[in-house]
Amino acid sequence: MESEARRIQFVVERDGLEAACAWVKRTVEIYRRAIVSSNSHAYRADYRPSFEAAIKEFKEWLKNQCV
Numbered sequence: 216m217e218s219e220a221r222r223i224q225f226v227v228e229r230d231g232l233e234a235a236c237a238w239v240k241r242t243v244e245i246y247r248r249a250i251v252s253s254n255s256h257a258y259r260a261d262y263r264p265s266f267e268a269a270i271k272e273f274k275e276w277l278k279n280q281c282v
Contacts, residue, residue: 219272236281243273 226235246266249257257266 219269239273246270
């Protein structure tokens, strides 16, 4: 999984900052559920670190951009 910055910027430009904040929050929750679900490929050892890194990046972005 590549850096999430481009995806976030796309949403900001297309829908605005408020919508991007909501999208990032939803995505964090989806990813969190995915990494603990054995039915998800995000649960697998070879994918989980990428999802965890994305969650960390999303949370940092939220902290800096969304109040």
